Amino acid sequence: MQTAVANANEIHGHDTHHGADHAHHELSFIRKYIFSTDHKVIAKQFMAVSLFFLFVGGLFALMIRWQIAYPGSAIPLIGNILPNSWVSDGAVTANFYTQLLTLHGTVMIFYVIIPLAVGMFGNFCIPLMIGTDDMALPRLNMFSFWLVPPAGLIMLSGFFYDSGTAAAGWTGYPPLGPTSGPGQTTWLVSLFMIGFSSIMGGTNYMATVLNKRAKGLQLLQMPLTVWALFITAILITLGTPVLAAAIAMQICDQYLHTGFFMPDNLLVTAPDNTYVTNAFIAQGNQLLEHKQLLGGGGQPILWQHMFWFYSHPAVYIMILPGMGIVSDVLSTFARKPIYGYKAMIFAIMAIAFLGFIVWGHHMFQSGMNPLLGTTFMLSTILIAVPSAIKVFNWLGTIWKGNIRFTAANMNALAFIATFIIGGLSGVFMASAPVDIYIHDTYFIVAHIHYVLFGGALFAIFAGIYYWFPKMYGKMLNENLGRKHFYWSFVFFNLTFYPMHILGVGGHMRRIYNPYIYEFLQPLQPMNQFVTFAAIILGFSQLILVVNILWSLKYGKAAPRNPWQSNSIEWSAPAHPGHGNFDTDIVVYRGPYEYSVPGRESDFYPQTEPPSENEVPVHSGH
Amino acid sequence: MSGLSLSHEPVTGVPNGKLAMWIFLASEIMFFTGFFGAFIVLRNSNLELFSHSAGELNKGLALLNTFILIGSSLTMALSILNLEKGNTAKFRLFLGLTILCGFGFLIVKTIEYTTKFGHHIFPWTNVFFSFYFIMTGFHALHVIAGMIPMFFMFIKSFTKKGYNYPTKVETLGLYWHFVDLVWIFLFPVLYLIFPSH
Ligand code: HEM
Ligand SMILES: [Cu+2]
Numbered sequence: 099m100q101t102a103v104a105n106a107n108e109i110h111g112h113d114t115h116h117g118a119d120h121a122h123h124e125l126s127f128i129r130k131y132i133f134s135t136d137h138k139v140i141a142k143q144f145m146a147v148s149l150f151f152l153f154v155g156g157l158f159a160l161m162i163r164w165q166i167a168y169p170g171s172a173i174p175l176i177g178n179i180l181p182n183s184w185v186s187d188g189a190v191t192a193n194f195y196t197q198l199l200t201l202h203g204t205v206m207i208f209y210v211i212i213p214l215a216v217g218m219f220g221n222f223c224i225p226l227m228i229g230t231d232d233m234a235l236p237r238l239n240m241f242s243f244w245l246v247p248p249a250g251l252i253m254l255s256g257f258f259y260d261s262g263t264a265a266a267g268w269t270g271y272p273p274l275g276p277t278s279g280p281g282q283t284t285w286l287v288s289l290f291m292i293g294f295s296s297i298m299g300g301t302n303y304m305a306t307v308l309n310k311r312a313k314g315l316q317l318l319q320m321p322l323t324v325w326a327l328f329i330t331a332i333l334i335t336l337g338t339p340v341l342a343a344a345i346a347m348q349i350c351d352q353y354l355h356t357g358f359f360m361p362d363n364l365l366v367t368a369p370d371n372t373y374v375t376n377a378f379i380a381q382g383n384q385l386l387e388h389k390q391l392l393g394g395g396g397q398p399i400l401w402q403h404m405f406w407f408y409s410h411p412a413v414y415i416m417i418l419p420g421m422g423i424v425s426d427v428l429s430t431f432a433r434k435p436i437y438g439y440k441a442m443i444f445a446i447m448a449i450a451f452l453g454f455i456v457w458g459h460h461m462f463q464s465g466m467n468p469l470l471g472t473t474f475m476l477s478t479i480l481i482a483v484p485s486a487i488k489v490f491n492w493l494g495t496i497w498k499g500n501i502r503f504t505a506a507n508m509n510a511l512a513f514i515a516t517f518i519i520g521g522l523s524g525v526f527m528a529s530a531p532v533d534i535y536i537h538d539t540y541f542i543v544a545h546i547h548y549v550l551f552g553g554a555l556f557a558i559f560a561g562i563y564y565w566f567p568k569m570y571g572k573m574l575n576e577n578l579g580r581k582h583f584y585w586s587f588v589f590f591n592l593t594f595y596p597m598h599i600l601g602v603g604g605h606m607r608r609i610y611n612p613y614i615y616e617f618l619q620p621l622q623p624m625n626q627f628v629t630f631a632a633i634i635l636g637f638s639q640l641i642l643v644v645n646i647l648w649s650l651k652y653g654k655a656a657p658r659n660p661w662q663s664n665s666i667e668w669s670a671p672a673h674p675g676h677g678n679f680d681t682d683i684v685v686y687r688g689p690y691e692y693s694v695p696g697r698e699s700d701f702y703p704q705t706e707p708p709s710e711n712e713v714p715v716h717s718g719h
Numbered sequence: 720m721s722g723l724s725l726s727h728e729p730v731t732g733v734p735n736g737k738l739a740m741w742i743f744l745a746s747e748i749m750f751f752t753g754f755f756g757a758f759i760v761l762r763n764s765n766l767e768l769f770s771h772s773a774g775e776l777n778k779g780l781a782l783l784n785t786f787i788l789i790g791s792s793l794t795m796a797l798s799i800l801n802l803e804k805g806n807t808a809k810f811r812l813f814l815g816l817t818i819l820c821g822f823g824f825l826i827v828k829t830i831e832y833t834t835k836f837g838h839h840i841f842p843w844t845n846v847f848f849s850f851y852f853i854m855t856g857f858h859a860l861h862v863i864a865g866m867i868p869m870f871f872m873f874i875k876s877f878t879k880k881g882y883n884y885p886t887k888v889e890t891l892g893l894y895w896h897f898v899d900l901v902w903i904f905l906f907p908v909l910y911l912i913f914p915s916h
Contacts, residue, residue: 231725234735297746305739309729335746343753347853354842356849358757395765395846400757682723 125676133244135236136676140243141222142569144213145562147246149643151209154254156636158202165190167622167629169611183260192610196265197257197281199608203268204285207416208292209250211550214558215419216296216334217243220303220327222569226667226674227324229312229683229705234305242298249291256281267608269405272359272398276351277366277373283352290345293338300334303327312666314685318443319704321665321689322436325443326422329450333411333418337454341408344401357393359401364394399464406457414453417517417549418446420557421488424510426689427560428492430663431507432499433700435690438491445484445491452481462530463537471530478528485521489514500693500700504661505579506563509556512587516552520545523598538608541601547594559583559642566649567656571673574653578645585638592631596624662701665689669705740890744897747861751901754854758908761846770913772847775840777831781910784827785902791820792899795892803885811876814888817895818873821866828859851909858905861898865891 131139164173172178172188184194221239225232233239256263264285266275275282307320307328320328347358357375366373375394429436436442458466458474492514501507523545527533536542559582566574605612605621612618612625659668666689670679683705691702729735762769798813835841835848842852868891876882 229725231723235739238739297743301739301742301746304742305735308731309733309735309738310726311730312725313727335742336749339746339750340753340756343750343757346857347754347757350842350849350853354849354852356842356853357846358761358849393843393846393849395768396761396849397764400760403760404753404757677723677725679723679725683725 133240135232135240137221137225137233137236137239138569138674138678140239141218143243144217144221144246147250148210148213148218151205151213151250152639155202155205155210156639158198158205160633160636161190162195162198162202163629163632165195165610166612167626169613183262184257193262193265195610196267196608197262200264200267200285201253201257204253204264204289206550207268207412208289209246209253211416211554211558212292212296212412213246215416215554216327216330217246217299219323219419219423219558219561219565220299220331222565223323223667224303224306224327225310226568226670226678227321227665228307228310228315229666229669229679229685230306230310231677231679233302234309235302238298239302242295242302245291245295245298249288249295252284252291253288256284259284269409270348270401271405272348272351272401273361273364273366273373275401276348276359277371278352283349286345286349286352290342290349293342293345296334296338300331300338303331304335307331312683312685315666315704318440319685319688321422322425322439322442322446323419323422326418326420326425326446329446330415330418333415333450333453337408337411337415340404344404344408347404348401351393351396355393357396359398360394360396361398362394399461399466402461402464403457406460407454410457410460411450411453413549414449416554417557418449420513420554420561421446423557423561423564424492424513425495426663426665427506427510427564428495429690429692430564430661431502431504431510432496433502433692434495434499435692436491437494437497438487439688439690441487442491445487448484449481452477452484456481459528459533462533468530475528475530479525482521482525482528485517489518489521503580504563505574505576505583506560506661508580508583508587509560509563512583513553513556513560516548516556516590519595520548520553523548536601538606539601540597540605540607543607544594544597544601547597551594552590556586559586562642564661565667566646567660567672568667568670568674570650570653571656572649572653573656573660574649575645578641578648582638582641582645585641586635589631589635589638593628593635596628600624600628659703662699664691664701664703666704669703734886734890737886737890737893740893744893747897747901751854751857751904754850754857755904755908758850758854761850765846768845769847772845772851773909773913775835775838776851776910777834778910780827780831781906784824785906787820787823787827788899788902791817791824792896794820795895799885799888799892802883802888807876807881807883810882810888811873814869814873814876818866818869821862821869824862825859828855854905854909858898858901861901865895865898869895 125134130136134140134143161173161176164171170187170189173180173185173190177185177188180188183191185191190198221233259279259281261279261281263281264270264275264278266278266282270282270285307324311317311320347356350356351359360375362375364373364375425436425442456474456478458470459478462471462474496511523541527536527542527545563574563579566572600621601607603618603621605618605625613622656672658670658672661668666683666685669681669683684707685704686706686708687702687704689704693700694702729738731738733741794813794816798810798817801807801809801813832852840848842849872882872888872891882888
């Protein structure tokens with residue numbers, strides 16, 4: 099990937115050579131492509147690393163799926179070449195299965211969706227869309243990226259311990275988490291690092307939006323992508339540190355045997371050790387061999403509160419950037435202003451605010467006070483209101499539009515559809531009495547994949563198809579793009595829709611072999627169907643990779659503004675160099691002036707000066 | 720940059736680094752809020768244990784450290800003031816005093832920790848001491864993290880070029896006051912609010 103990136107940088111588009119390039123000292127290769135402070139290079143680095151992890155996480159998922167469809171039978175092709183500590187007779191062991199499951203969730207959330215949605219688009223879009231040359235603090239930006247590869251390696255390194263990597267689920271609940279082996283530690287340390295990277299990024303995004311907007315650009319003239327990323331940055335800087343504190347506490351529980359999350363009277367028998375708390379001994383219980391003392395006096399549920407205090411806002415960290423991207427893509431390709439611009443901003447803010455007070459909906463079944471459950475149920479259901487505002491506004495945007503079915507737009511349209519399904523299943527689960535039945539079943543798995551794969555990832559695809567020309571100076575192949583979309587969309591639904599039915603049928607999530615329960619045996623054919631759909635879905639993603647690599651080499655050179663868009667980044671050269679723009683940027687209007695009556699062309703770039711005989715409209719505030 | 724004025728004065732009027740520091744401090748507040756929140760929850764379920772254990776902490780040393788840190792905030796502010804006025808000698812003096820205060824704080828903290836260890840009190844002794852060590856430990860790490868750039872500025876101020884970036888010192892000052900403030904919360908919460916035995 100790295101060489102491909104470098105390649106594309108050499109083949110400058112026809113109008114890329116601008117002043118900014120010459121004024122700079124020639125940067126060494128290392129400063130230009132590896133330890134670069136240019137936000138666009140950092141965005142590409144995030145993209146390369148996260149797409150790599152997308153395939154790693156995808157591979158984990160397919161191995162999980164094979165086990166569920168055919169428990170105990172060898173994984174085709176790779177089963178027999180995996181080490182014996184992972185597989186027996188080519189089929190994953192129960193222990194390894196749990197590790198795969200844990201790492202699948204963790205990798206997809208922390209190393210794929212967040213770095214793509216926030217790292218890649220935040221970096222690429224914010225400076226360009228507000229018409230400035232770089233981030234407020236370019237060097238901090240570089241550090242925030244360079245924490246990611248080591249964190250990723252640490253995360254994967256856990257697999258090479260004899261006792262394996264983390265296996266307590268992506269949620270790492272105690273007492274299981276702190277009483278697991280060193281794999282749990284690599285997991286915790288890695289998350290701490292990537293969290294720190296997130297915080298540095300978020301701080302930088304906020305400072306950039308507040309301080310570096312181009313001349314004339316009001317806050318209420320910023321594209322919704324920038325708004326969404328801005329609010330996301332707030333969620334990151336306020337939510338992530340709480341997870342960091344919880345992680346630090348869990349590391350202490352594991353290594354210093356503190357008792358933050360360990361109740362009194364706890365006895366855990368792990369393969370390598372027996373863990374007991376002080377209080378357990380103090381009550382006169384016999385000492386056991388290989389005993390590890392734990393502090394005790396803590397509460398496992400405390401971890402859940404702290405974890406979800408971050409991780410519920412985190413689901414909005416993952417989806418809000420996508421919502422912004424989709425708004426811009428839809429408006430551009432419907433050739434219509436976004437419907438209800440201010441309402442959209444308000445909805446983003448409302449979602450972000452409510453997002454901080456709903457975390458308990460993950461804990462209806464944890465033994466939380468039922469009164470608290472009701473509060474969390476109400477606030478969660480409330481969040482459907484701003485979500486619905488957004489959906490209706492997207493529909494209003496494309497209503498009677500002159501819709502162009504580009505690959506970017508098809509992904510954006512698919513986003514609306516899948517987000518509606520995911521949002522509706524969310525409202526089901528938000529209702530505590532219903533959730534008691536479906537909690538910890540495949541219904542939850544269906545929900546999270548509708549919002550994360552169908553929602554966040556499709557929006558990310560839309561963003562990649564939309565901004566690729568500006569990123570690399572090359573057009574992506576539309577034909578391959580559409581093929582990628584059709585295959586992904588069809589097989590996404592075939593994979594994840596049936597999971598709702600499995601879940602309502604009582605199929606629990608995270609289970610190694612469901613068919614030990616007689617009542618789940620009839621569900622095996624459906625599971626096999628899901629697995630085959632998942633395999634095709636996984637392989638469909640190769641179309642995207644082929645498209646990217648092919649287009650980098652053979653793609654058409656991109657013009658400055660291939661989609662006739664309004665926002666500021668399209669005023670930059672086709673393949674902008676360091677410094678981004680070749681002209682000064684003055685902003686005259688908001689980003690959604692499509693099909694303005696009385697104008698010849700159906701778009702009106704933010705940077706185009708008003709014509710002389712035109713009465714200047716005071717847009718925005 | 721070839722005559723383009725893309726990189727103009729900060730829109731908010733607050734320099735980039737300082738603005739980012741304010742935002743980062745908001746993040747830091749949430750980090751410590753995590754600990755304080757957890758502390759409150761577990762305190763309520765272990766009231767007896769907490770008040771009993773808190774009695775073992777050394778209030779005197781903590782009070783001394785409070786004075787040291789408040790004093791260092793003052794010297795930090797004075798060093799910024801003097802740098803802005805161009806009075807390098809005094810800037811260096813007050814920055815040096817701030818660093819000394821930092822060391823003083825850490826030394827007192829070390830004495831506190833070692834006497835605890837001497838009394839067989841460790842992070843795993845009970846959950847109160849878990850909190851005591853993790854909260855004061857992270858706070859001490861923050862003190863060290865603040866002293867490192869201070870030290871560089873101090874060294875640089877002796878070079879020929881001197882050190883003349885008042886905004887950077889001011890930004891560091893913001894951080895330092897924050898670290899001070901965290902201690903102002905830690906002191907009563909850990910040492911004072913429990914009736915002593
Ligand atoms: C209308 C909006 C939404 C509502 C009402 C909602 C509600 C819920 C509820 C109640 C649960 C807990 C179910 C249980 O464990 O029993 C849940 C789980 C989850 N939701 Fe949502 N949700 C919404 C949107 C989203 C979005 C936009 C995302 C991500 C982009 C998301 C990601 C997740 C994830 C990852 C979980 C599973 C966590 C786990 O236990 O591993 N949700 N949702
Ligand atoms: Cu949630």
